[in-house]
Amino acid sequence: MPKRRILPFIILGIIKSHPQITGREITDEFNTEIGDFWKASHSQIYPELRRMVDDQWVAAATSSKNAKEKYYSITTTGQQILDEWLSQAVKELPIHQDLFSLKLFFINDPKDPRIHELITNQIALLKQQLAHLKQRQQTVFPDKKTIQKHYGHYLILKRAISRTEGQLAWLNQTLETLN
Amino acid sequence: MPKRRILPFIILGIIKSHPQITGREITDEFNTEIGDFWKASHSQIYPELRRMVDDQWVAAATSSKNAKEKYYSITTTGQQILDEWLSQAVKELPIHQDLFSLKLFFINDPKDPRIHELITNQIALLKQQLAHLKQRQQTVFPDKKTIQKHYGHYLILKRAISRTEGQLAWLNQTLETLN
DNA sequence: TGAATCATGTAACCGGTTACATGATTTT
DNA sequence: AAAATCATGTAACCGGTTACATGATTCA
Incomplete structure (x- = not known):
């Protein structure tokens, strides 16, 4: 198709x-x-x-x-x-084409310093993203009335924030286990 | 560029x-x-x-x-x-082009039944995905030795599982607040 | 030996990006 | 009036998908 x-x-x-x-x-x-x-x-x-x-x-x-x-x-x-x-129902999930995963995929050795590099770099990127998303939330949805008027938009913004926070938590945790 | x-x-x-x-x-x-x-x-x-x-x-x-x-x-x-x-450091995050977010974006009314539909449908998709990923983990990394030999691959598989679980948790929680 | 599939390759098309182009409007 | 930018549009190119094609190998 x-x-x-x-x-x-x-x-x-x-x-x-x-x-x-x-x-x-x-x-x-x-x-x-x-x-x-x-x-x-x-x-x-x-x-x-x-x-x-x-x-x-x-x-x-x-x-x-x-x-x-x-x-x-x-x-x-x-x-x-x-x-x-x-x-119409969504039939399939998107595949996330992120370079971070891809590069990690080819690093076999647990002691390769590039693992640490990639993760800290990714953390920095996600922190930026999280700040941006929270900023968006404040400017776009300053009060509860606005939320009710654009509920779907509100939901996916919340979802994006949650996802970013989740990824950050996982990365930080993984970084610890590396040491 | x-x-x-x-x-x-x-x-x-x-x-x-x-x-x-x-x-x-x-x-x-x-x-x-x-x-x-x-x-x-x-x-x-x-x-x-x-x-x-x-x-x-x-x-x-x-x-x-x-x-x-x-x-x-x-x-x-x-x-x-x-x-x-x-x-080389990864410079930017991918944007997730998922239809789920996109469709929700255009549904304004909190009471629109399609919100519930979309979320339950997404939950079903993610459950499938999660099962698949866990299956992969079992078959690809049956023991600790294999993990050490393909550590990057192991990490991103774990990450994908964590992300999927996180999304599922958020969706389930959101579903509750809808009622 | 005929059928299935293996392994490689090409062609047409499509969505998306970058760059180019051009008048209309606004700013100085 | 000149400069900036607004608003629209086109052209060239590129990565990726689908479909088509073909000879080699394996299976029945």
Whole structure:
């Protein structure tokens, strides 16, 4: 089977929660809101928007204010497509292509100093990541009302924090057993 | 910067620990040993091997036994390249492109029943994965001696198990707070 | 000997990244 | 008016997947 196409669904979700959004703003979303969970560049997004308009998943409008900007909104067809996609069960887990695991894989000797290096380095990276995620949590969800309004987003942010903390704990513990 | 090319390094690592390995056997490795951490198909591997021979990272030998098979071994150049790669620090964390997070992201209402559906489904997937990983641990590392001989592999397998357990715990806990 | 599969290789396609390009708008 | 950047779009390239192809070997 061909690789599942998911970018249009993400864009659909973004447009739904941001009516009259521009392509540029959609691009920005991938660097802020969704940035921790998915990446996409504008050169991917603009052709995709074109296709989505052709397929009538979204509708584009222009403004007299700015001759170049296009304002996208989701159509009822788009709503259906998005709902359908969200309702479909996830069939398989992603495989985590991280270089950390991969490099460790090829280091056989328990006494190889590079094990220690890799782990301490990974700890540093994860600490950064954890700080970033906690920062996100504070700025995006300052109060309980906001949490209730974007509950799914809140959940996966919490999950990412939990996962990062878990990895840090494991790495620190492993580092101790190395000595 | 262009996307970092890593497949040749993995193949290098495989060949180093399996002298006189064939292309087919390398392909098989991606379905067993490394399968939990990286994927590659034979149509990627054969051209890559060709390039690696051209660059003299590995050397190919033929046998009178089988006219088609080629037996690859790592060269001293290849050893250096691999060592260098393993010694280089990992600069950034991978972003986890999992559909579970992504779908949750677009579900705003805490009472939307699809949250429950997605989580229970994810729990089922992770339970499967966990069973698989534990099975791997038993078959690949039956005794302490084997662990000492492939310590890096042992570590990342343990790490994968720990991560999966952590995710399961979080999901189960979250499921409770939903009720 | 015919069938199955082994082992290698190629071709077409696809999603994604980087770089290039170009008018419109805003800032100085 | 010139400079900066905004907003959109295109082109070249690259890694990876699927499908196709083919001769060698093994099995029935």
